[in-house]
Amino acid sequence: xxxxxxxxxxxxxxxxxxxxxxxxxxxxxxxxxxxxxxxxxxxxxxxxxxxxxxxxxxxxxxxxxxxxxxxxxxxxxxxxxxxxxxxxxxxxxxxxxxxxxxxxxxxxxxxxxxxxx
Amino acid sequence: xxxxxxxxxxxxxxxxxxxxxxxxxxxxxxxxxxxxxxxxxxxxxxxxxxxxxxxxxxxxxxxxxxxxxxxxxxxxxxxxxxxxxxxxxxxxxxxxxxxxxxxxxxxxxxxx
Numbered sequence: 001x002x003x004x005x006x007x008x009x010x011x012x013x014x015x016x017x018x019x020x021x022x023x024x025x026x027x028x029x030x031x032x033x034x035x036x037x038x039x040x041x042x043x044x045x046x047x048x049x050x051x052x053x054x055x056x057x058x059x060x061x062x063x064x065x066x067x068x069x070x071x072x073x074x075x076x077x078x079x080x081x082x083x084x085x086x087x088x089x090x091x092x093x094x095x096x097x098x099x100x101x102x103x104x105x106x107x108x109x110x111x112x113x114x115x116x117x
Numbered sequence: 118x119x120x121x122x123x124x125x126x127x128x129x130x131x132x133x134x135x136x137x138x139x140x141x142x143x144x145x146x147x148x149x150x151x152x153x154x155x156x157x158x159x160x161x162x163x164x165x166x167x168x169x170x171x172x173x174x175x176x177x178x179x180x181x182x183x184x185x186x187x188x189x190x191x192x193x194x195x196x197x198x199x200x201x202x203x204x205x206x207x208x209x210x211x212x213x214x215x216x217x218x219x220x221x222x223x224x225x226x227x228x229x
Contacts, residue, residue: 042219103149103209
């Protein structure tokens, strides 16, 4: 089973709101990722957690705040977003970052479609 | 500079034909290569991964890797209309702390 779940599926928020996106996996994976994908563009990496510690932050604005409460859960807290932040937010997980020197396969969740008004 | 290049298409093939999708990358140190399929409005779905030079087959799909030429391809045999989607090539960059870089994707259309 390679299922990653994300909630909510859709989210509409104003620029002054605070909201959170949630991602969950029960595959025992120890690496989890947040990506942002705009229409007709490829996914862009935002954050990587490895063994519940932040491993990579791709210079993401502070209005996006990731959190990894445990090995199965990954949250993305949103505050004071801009309309240009509207996008599909994808969570992914992999068993580890790398195994035997090779980058591990990432499995994506269904995504949260975010609209900022 | 991190670059993964794909022909954006659209690539149109008739049903039953072989679809050939190509990808080039700029980092000679890359070791991991992935093909994802993405239907419109959906998330990427893993099709194949390949680490070693040569061919890797899985059902109707064959991934080909040539590290000397920095080239990876995906062949889809007996193409079906349900294969119509955007195919994303993804390559790792940056060594032990590296991340996955995606190409812009090739849109494939299989005509009945």
